[in-house]
Amino acid sequence: MQILSIASGKGGVGKSLVAANLSIALAKAGKKVVLADLDLGGSNLHLILGNRIPEKGIGTLLNKPFTTIDEIIYETDYKNLLFIPGEAELPGAANISATQKKKLIRKLLTLDADYLIADLGAGTSFNTMDMFLLSGQGLIVTTPTLTATLNAYLFLKNAVFRIMSASFPRKSPAFQYLESLRKDGESLQKVFIPRLVENIKKIDPESHALYEERIKSLQPRLILNMLEDPKDANKAGKLRHSCREYLGINLDHLGVMYRDELQTVALNSRLPIVSYKPQSVLSQAIFRIADKILEQENDLAPRPLTFDESETSFQIAELEAETDFNSKMQSLEELLDCGALTQGDLIDTIKSQQFELNMLRRENRFLKNQFVKNNKRK
Template sequence: MAAPGPAAGLWTIGGGKGGVGKSLIASNMGVLLSKSGHRVLLVDADLGASNLHTFLGMDGGRLSLSSFLNNKVAEIADLVSKTSIPNLDLISGARDSLDIADAGSDKIEKLKAALGTLDYDYILMDVGPGTASNMLDLFLSGDEGILVTTPEPTSIENTYRFIKCLILRRMRNVINSHGDLELKGLLKRIFENPEWSLKVKTVADIIRHLKELDSERGETLRRLMGDTSISVVVNFVRRQEDEALGAAVSRACQDYFGVDIRAAGYIASEDCVAESIRLRRPLVNEYPSSRAAASIEACLNGVIGPRARRATKAGA
């Protein structure tokens, strides 16, 4: 595996549909990073279907994430459990009574701030599926987002819906956090203008029309929207033609949404994947020579590589 660049902080792993393999990817990427000598924390924030502990052969534990979000535990560090793998820890979501989709934005901000106090090289957070505003905010809270999909038509459809909602939510958050009332007013003019609203189909269209009204604010919005870093991973790939699906999703996002979502790679579907889950052991440890394990490592490098290049460029 290529050596990671600077510590990436918080990675969020999510998608538009359940059952696409987020926990498989989060757990095995965490194992690979820890085996490279990095201190890694896995956070199970898919509270409605928490199962990260199962992939690591662990029980759920007495305390879980909602204990902190509901103020039953004061320090998030008290939720951290050691795994059997050196350098890899876990905050479980098992036995949670709180669905994070129902949690207020204040709880999400509290979680993000608390995770920032922990001393890890990488924090990988498994986020629940769907387009509820809080789920979108949780996904966007990371320094890097990994979007998981599968070749199934319903999964692809939900992925595009998730990306569209994600972009609009990101724009809303950027505008609100910027606190520029004039910018809000200009965007309102764009969306309420019948002629322009018919032409606005992508983020690039919005920014172009905004620049026509105010070039400085248009450039500000373009720069702030460009800070979002997202990769797509296609899981359960059986056919050769599906191996290029991630690149197709990336191109479609650029063409129709005007945003850059990188294709990190695909994960081969093999019987050993289901067997590793049945055994409650990480795939990359139990079947390290399998195509599936190799493709997870390739996807990890597909995320790390662009981050390292951006960090090098920023420091130049």
């Protein structure tokens, strides 16, 4: 079974949309898929799938000793796809203990499936990090906005630190060195990881060797969602550069997805977009991402991604952004020609997009001003 942990540095980037629709796409390809809602405390994946509110979920499994995992697995309307709900209404579900986390991981690893797709909560809690690191090839979903890409970078930085913490025995020189940095929160936040790793190599070669072996398994894959324009795809290049230069990892780009108002219509209809309109630009992008995952499925112990391979994946994504934009424009022209979309509808859509762009510009100006103020203080 291959595990696809789907995470994001912040909420509202379409992570659950990706998880639900990607699960269906892989199931349609003949793969046996289990989709698990691990956004504990904020579970809503059943709404995207169109399922009714489940009676039992992961909260039941963790809090009622005699519950088996088979009792919380539900069939869906889609062949080959099973669903494990998170049960958001259970008090304290988001704050599970280390013992409960280990129990949950053990149960999940017993599942009989080709793919386990885990929709994780946003943010960088230890529970989210550990679930993400179950899969070395976890998916990080973000959008072209500055805050979203920054949070995606910080998420991956925290993943690297989590691997470090697990690699250094508690009484080792490496652990003590990391703890001394951790006590000074500012130092740890600004630390240059490649230099940190070099320092650890000097003071604790044994711990360094264990870290180097474990970090090889971290091969995160990017999905850039909610594009408005082909130029948006270029913004992911900064994230790739930061991951390579400051974290020492190469990022693989799985693909881009444009913002589509049909997604809202599909959600209101209690249908995933790949079922509501399979031929839409958004649906085709999801199927394309699924195809890339299927191409890589035989690589159970992936080798570290090279710089050239990472660069190529980003170049391909930029080409896909151009292609999808042209398809989107063609679809709009066809809707205008056949009368399904009036000029008034088109004007309203453009006005809405202009409003969103203005909001993003204001956010960008605010962040720049904060950056300048912080630099002046230093």
